[in-house]
Amino acid sequence: MTQRSGSSVAEGDSPSSSLGPDLARSALAGDRRAVARLLTLVENGTEEGAAALTELYPHTGGAHVIGFTGSPGAGKSTLLNCVAQAFRHRGNTLAVVAVDPTSPFSGGSVLGDRLRMRDLVTDSGVFIRSMASRGHPGGLAHATRDVVSVLDAVGTGFIFVETVGAGQAQVDIARLAHTVVLVEAPGMGDEVQALKAGLLEIADIIVVNKGDRPEVQQTVQAIRTVIAGSGSVAGGWEIPILRTSATERTGIEALVEAILAHRQHMQATDLWSARQARQAYADIEGWLRRYFDEWVAQCMDTRDYDALAEAVVRRACDPATAAHSLLTRFTEGLCSKLKG
Amino acid sequence: MDIGNEQVIRVLIAKPGLDGHDRGAKVVARALRDAGMEVIYTGLRQTPAMVAEAALQEDIDVVGLSILSGAHLALVPRIMQELKEREIADIPVFLGGIVPKEDIAVLRDMGVAGVFGPGTETRAIIADIREAAVARRKASR
Ligand SMILES: Nc1nc2c(ncn2[C@@H]2O[C@H](COP(=O)(O)OP(=O)(O)OP(=O)(O)O)[C@@H](O)[C@H]2O)c(=O)[nH]1
Numbered sequence: 001m002t003q004r005s006g007s008s009v010a011e012g013d014s015p016s017s018s019l020g021p022d023l024a025r026s027a028l029a030g031d032r033r034a035v036a037r038l039l040t041l042v043e044n045g046t047e048e049g050a051a052a053l054t055e056l057y058p059h060t061g062g063a064h065v066i067g068f069t070g071s072p073g074a075g076k077s078t079l080l081n082c083v084a085q086a087f088r089h090r091g092n093t094l095a096v097v098a099v100d101p102t103s104p105f106s107g108g109s110v111l112g113d114r115l116r117m118r119d120l121v122t123d124s125g126v127f128i129r130s131m132a133s134r135g136h137p138g139g140l141a142h143a144t145r146d147v148v149s150v151l152d153a154v155g156t157g158f159i160f161v162e163t164v165g166a167g168q169a170q171v172d173i174a175r176l177a178h179t180v181v182l183v184e185a186p187g188m189g190d191e192v193q194a195l196k197a198g199l200l201e202i203a204d205i206i207v208v209n210k211g212d213r214p215e216v217q218q219t220v221q222a223i224r225t226v227i228a229g230s231g232s233v234a235g236g237w238e239i240p241i242l243r244t245s246a247t248e249r250t251g252i253e254a255l256v257e258a259i260l261a262h263r264q265h266m267q268a269t270d271l272w273s274a275r276q277a278r279q280a281y282a283d284i285e286g287w288l289r290r291y292f293d294e295w296v297a298q299c300m301d302t303r304d305y306d307a308l309a310e311a312v313v314r315r316a317c318d319p320a321t322a323a324h325s326l327l328t329r330f331t332e333g334l335c336s337k338l339k340g
Numbered sequence: 341m342d343i344g345n346e347q348v349i350r351v352l353i354a355k356p357g358l359d360g361h362d363r364g365a366k367v368v369a370r371a372l373r374d375a376g377m378e379v380i381y382t383g384l385r386q387t388p389a390m391v392a393e394a395a396l397q398e399d400i401d402v403v404g405l406s407i408l409s410g411a412h413l414a415l416v417p418r419i420m421q422e423l424k425e426r427e428i429a430d431i432p433v434f435l436g437g438i439v440p441k442e443d444i445a446v447l448r449d450m451g452v453a454g455v456f457g458p459g460t461e462t463r464a465i466i467a468d469i470r471e472a473a474v475a476r477r478k479a480s481r
């Protein structure tokens with residue numbers, strides 16, 4: 001059966017290779033180059049990456065994953081540069097995973113988040129990795145979870161995940177992070193209402209950045225009004241609305257305190273384990289969908305498919321019945337393969 | 341569109357040194373994106389250590405340096421040294437900028453894979469970078 005295969009990779013995909021587990025061991029021993037290499041393997045959905053993840057998974061679960069999401073250009077990266085530094089001053093190791101969009105035209109991308117994080121680059125306690133969304137909707141890349149798992153396994157204390165500049169519906173981060181920080185900028189009047197069903201629902205901490213600009217207070221007030229209407233907050237956590245300026249470095253300590261307070265709150269209540277469980281369900285679902293997608297692709301890669309399409313054209317069969325018949329044949333084939 | 345399973349080429353575009361012009365670097369970054377590559381753009385005033393550390397963490401296939409200040413002979417050996425210290429000196433390094441003819445051979449001796457002077461066609465840049473990335477991958481297997 002197709003064990004965790006991220007379907008075919010063009011080159012270097014011999015399943016018997018021990019590259020994945022070897023890299024996993026080097027990474028666990030502290031080799032940063034091995035970590036970087038592994039991140040590529042899992043990002044590309046290779047067999048080797050999957051084998052490494054199996055090896056690494058028992059070592060995961062220690063990291064606090066913090067999502068930074070919000071409108072394009074709100075200052076997520078610049079703010080992360082400041083926040084991450086403050087965490088470093090407290091002696092924590094950390095990683096930043098920054099996702100930027102892939103061009104739907106060329107499949108390429110320019111990943112610019114690192115540009116804003118120059119204070120973190122040569123700090124050996126920080127690992128920054130840029131990812132392209134590679135066509136995945138929802139604000140993250142398909143493999144962001146796996147990249148986070150690798151960084152978690154090698155002992156990173158805090159993992160910050162910056163989503164693509166996100167709108168209303170890009171809420172995947174809620175299934176990956178323990179703490180979601182929503183970063184917005186002043187000057188969004190009616191757009192606050194639009195965030196109501198979506199990003200505002202998943203935020204644990206709300207930041208109005210660019211506090212050096214006019215209209216900050218209006219934006220804070222607009223957000224306050226909107227979330228006040230949404231009733232009590234789950235688990236007794238009151239969502240703070242903070243003001244920062246990432247360029248003038250004000251409000252940073254309060255944001256760090258809020259993140260740590262949320263952590264304490266999660267640990268004092270059962271919220272931490274609830275989020276771990278939410279992640280587990282989401283992760284299994286993610287893999288299930290991947291396997292099923294592969295199966296669908298395999299079903300379509302058959303002569304039966306062509307024959308049935310032809311039957312549908314002749315109106316000898318309807319599309320739903322055709323699909324059902326393909327599925328039955330495929331699962332029967334799968335079962336006999338599993339027995340044999 | 342799902343391109344998650346292909347081997348995407350990852351290129352680091354960096355501007356070491358003190359000059360403040362990054363227009364050329366940005367044009368190249370966009371051209372590489374349009375050719376389907378993933379470009380990590382790190383911007384101005386990168387120290388050699390910053391370039392090498394980014395190349396390591398991002399598991400870069402090819403490094404592209406843009407140096408317009410004329411300091412290439414001073415900067416390149418320091419960058420090569422930083423790459424070597426991180427055991428990633430096998431990453432091909434290309435240089436774009438204004439380089440006197442007589443310096444090109446010197447840069448080659450320092451390990452630079454290619455020099456793109458002003459007016460180099462982006463098509464040629466894309467082709468050279470792709471070829472170098474593929475060659476390195478083949479060599480590392
Ligand atoms: N005035 C002001 N400008 C800021 C502040 N924070 C960020 N900026 C500027 O806003 C622009 C965008 O900042 P980024 O940090 O790249 O924003 P981002 O949210 O990461 O952007 P995307 O990743 O593209 O969605 C840059 O020009 C920053 O210098 C701030 O607090 N005040």
Ligand SMILES: [Mg+2]
Pocket residue numbers: 076077078112113162
């Ligand atoms: Mg950003």
